[in-house]
Amino acid sequence: MIQTDVLIIGAGIAGATAALRLARDRQRQIVVITRATDPHESNSRYAQGGIVSRGPGDSVDVLLRDILAAGAGATLPSAARLLAEEGPRLVNEVLIHDAAIAFDHDPEGNLSWGQEAAHSCRRILHVGDGTGEAIIKGLHAALRKCPNVTLVNNATATDLITYPHHSRDPLDVYRPINCHGAYVLDWQQRTVHRYIAAKTILASGGLGRIYRNTTNPVGSRGDGLAMAHRAGARIINAEYVQFHPTALAAPGGEGFLISEAVRGEGGILLTPEGRPFMADYSPDWKDLAPRDVVARAIHHQMETQGYSHVLLDIASHMSADAIQERFPNIYATCMKAGVDISREPIPVVPAAHYFCGGVRVDEWGRTSIENLYAVGEVSCTGLHGANRLASTSLLEGLVWGYRSAQHIQEYVRSTDAQQLPGRDDVPPWDESGLVADPDPALIAGDMQTIQNIMWHYVGLVRNADRLSRAIRELRHLWNEIETFYRETKLSDGLIGLRNAVEVSLIVAHAALHNRRNLGCHYREDAVSTVGDRFI
Secondary structure, X not given: OEEEEEEXXXXXXHHHHHHHHXXXXXXXXXXXXXXXXXXXXXXXXXXXXXXXXXXXXXOHHHHHHHHHHHOOOOOOHHHHHHHXXXXXXXXXXXXXXXXXXXXXXXXXXOEOOEOXXXXXXXXXXXXXXXXXXXXXXXXXXXXXXXXXXXXXXXEEEEXXXXXXXXXXXXXXXXXXXXXXXXXXXXXXOOEEEEEEEEEEEEOOOOOHHHOOOEOOOOOOOOHHHHHHHHHXXXXXXXXXXXXXXXXXXXXXXXXXXXXHHHHHOOOEEEOOOOOEOHHHOOOOOHHHOOHHHHXXXXXXXXXXXXXXXXXXXXXXXXXXXXXXXXXXXXXHHHHHOOOOOOOOOEEEEEEEEEEOOEEEOOOOXXXXXXXXXXXXXXXXXXXXOOOOOOOXXXXXHHHHHHHHHHHHHHHOOOOHHHHOOOOOOOOOOOOOOOOEOOOHHHHHHHHHHHHHHHHHHOOOOEOHHHHHHHHHHHHHHHHHHHHHHHHEOOOHHHHHHHXXXXXXXXXXXXXXXXXXXXXXXXXXXXXXXXXXXXX
């Protein structure tokens, strides 16, 4: 059994920021766990476009207006204002000062500001097209200097430890749900350890891997959301899964994100015949329309015209040298896939990208379960509403990661850790009687089935028949997987499969329940449409 003051599950920008803020109190011990072999691996690492701050001529009210507009009427105004007010300060304090992130500058030495879809001005800070990777490396370098932070990799959280569920005292059933840490699988030892903590922060990322086409890394399968759901936490806005309009559609590069910043720098979407089409769907914004509009426009073109992809042309709008300087990673990756973006258009398709819903939290990241916080993509602060504004995800992780740590630092008594349950109060993980080893073929096959169901029936365009069929098939699969899970020794893949089918059902049920068109949730059979979004 491992005991600590704070357990953080996930090491992306939200989890790393929380750990760095908590580490200021040298008396407090923090453990950060990540299922990845490389601690840098997370959704945050793959964020290309940049992070919102406050550019020239920008203001709190202007950013607030853009966030609310992109959120399609479902954004919580207080959350948006909190981000707009506190975000730029924390970019300077945490990222530039503490983590020493060297954002791009112009030849005169001024910060270089980018612009992306649905932003009314240039306010995006970036490090080429590898902003997320630069931020994660900087934050982790700062964490390595903190003696009271322990980073554990190759460790998969299996379930939250909650009372009364895991309590041996039958009278605890009358008490509110309380989190005391998590059961964690050690990959190397193939043993589940009890991590007991006064406070637990979920920072486990999103769920894009439940879809066949996605920009997300392999670990984004909804682990944190599933654990929180099983523990009884409140989940909201699960129908709002944002599809990025432009993922690379070339052999060997499938799912690679082509940043929205490419369109921000003048890139134009074309049909395979070379015709611009976004003015047909969004006359005002055209290629810089909100993501839900652009993704559905591309889907509509592909579906009605029989295209396998559309094209994104940046070569006609930037010089080859400028493209290679601004988008070095995109250029290199596309070249490996046989596409020279400085000379030819990029073949692109929509792909599942970001989960706008999640575990409901307040302005401090607190969930409906005592002592459990959630930050980053696993959480729902209300900021994104029905459709996330580009480059606000990293900032949300930064702001709420910092604020959750600040709340723990300022309002949590140092004696809380002394009142944790002891070794005899939390039962060890029970694997008695499990003799079967996990079959990778069964796990991979079931995961592919989930991904196909979600892509075809709970994807960009939905209706009651598709959603009902998805739920029926997912329920059957859930029963099969649950039986498999309870008869088989644990592995990371088995844990992920169990979580993936659970969160798929959560998303499908939410999508069936919501019969309105709103943001990135689009129903062909909608009873009403909110706003004036395309189709």
